[in-house]
Amino acid sequence: MHAQTEWGSHLPTVATNFFSFFTILSNLGAAVVLAIAAVWAWTRGRDAAIEPRWLAVSLACIATYMIVTGIVYNLLLRGVELPQGTTLGWSNEVLHVVIPLFLLADVLLAPKRRMLSWPVVAVIATFPLVWALYTLLRANLIVAPGTGDPYWYPYPFLNPHITAGGYLGVAGYVVGIAVAILAVGAGVVGVSRRRAASASASASGASVAG
Numbered sequence: 001m002h003a004q005t006e007w008g009s010h011l012p013t014v015a016t017n018f019f020s021f022f023t024i025l026s027n028l029g030a031a032v033v034l035a036i037a038a039v040w041a042w043t044r045g046r047d048a049a050i051e052p053r054w055l056a057v058s059l060a061c062i063a064t065y066m067i068v069t070g071i072v073y074n075l076l077l078r079g080v081e082l083p084q085g086t087t088l089g090w091s092n093e094v095l096h097v098v099i100p101l102f103l104l105a106d107v108l109l110a111p112k113r114r115m116l117s118w119p120v121v122a123v124i125a126t127f128p129l130v131w132a133l134y135t136l137l138r139a140n141l142i143v144a145p146g147t148g149d150p151y152w153y154p155y156p157f158l159n160p161h162i163t164a165g166g167y168l169g170v171a172g173y174v175v176g177i178a179v180a181i182l183a184v185g186a187g188v189v190g191v192s193r194r195r196a197a198s199a200s201a202s203a204s205g206a207s208v209a210g
Helices: 011-018 022-042 053-077 089-109 120-141 167-209
Strands: none
Touching: 022 053, 022 089, 022 120, 053 089, 053 120, 053 167, 089 167, 120 167
C-alpha cells in the first residue's frame, strides 16, 4: 500500500509510522518486560518472596496498556483497515486478543505479586498521555505514505478529518480512552493490593497455626 505513492518509498516515515501505533509499542513493551520478568524469576526471583517494585510497576503498566488495547480494538477497530495497510488476520488476533488475555492472566494469577500503592495509577497513565500528545502533534507534520494526504493518523478515531465532530469528536474519544486507562490501571493496582493482602493473611494464619 505504501509504495503506491511517491511518499511510500520514504522508509524513515514508513518505519516511524509503524512504531507510532499504540498496539505496536504496547506489544514491544510487553515482550521486553515479560522477558525481563522471566530472567528475574529464574535468577533472583527463585529466593524472593515478592517481586521488586520496579518490576511490579512495569508489569502493571504493560498489563494496563495491553488490556486497553484489546478493549479498544475489539470495540472500535475490529474489521477496520488501518493506515499501515493489509495485515495478517492471525497477527491481529495475537496482538489484540491473545497477548491482552495473557497479561490479564498475569495480573490475576502470577505468583509473588507485590502490593502497589494507588499513586502508581498516575505512573501508568503517563505513557498513553505522552503518546496521544505526540500523535496529535505529529499528524499534520507529515504526508501519509499510502494516500498522499497532508496528515497521518494511526487510528481513524483520532483523525478529525473523518471523525464526526472533527477535533471535538477526537477529544471525546481521547477522554474516553483516558478514562478506560485510568479505570483498568486502578483495577490492576487494586488486584495487586487484594492479592498481596490475601497472601499476607494466609502467611500469618499459617504462622499462627504452626
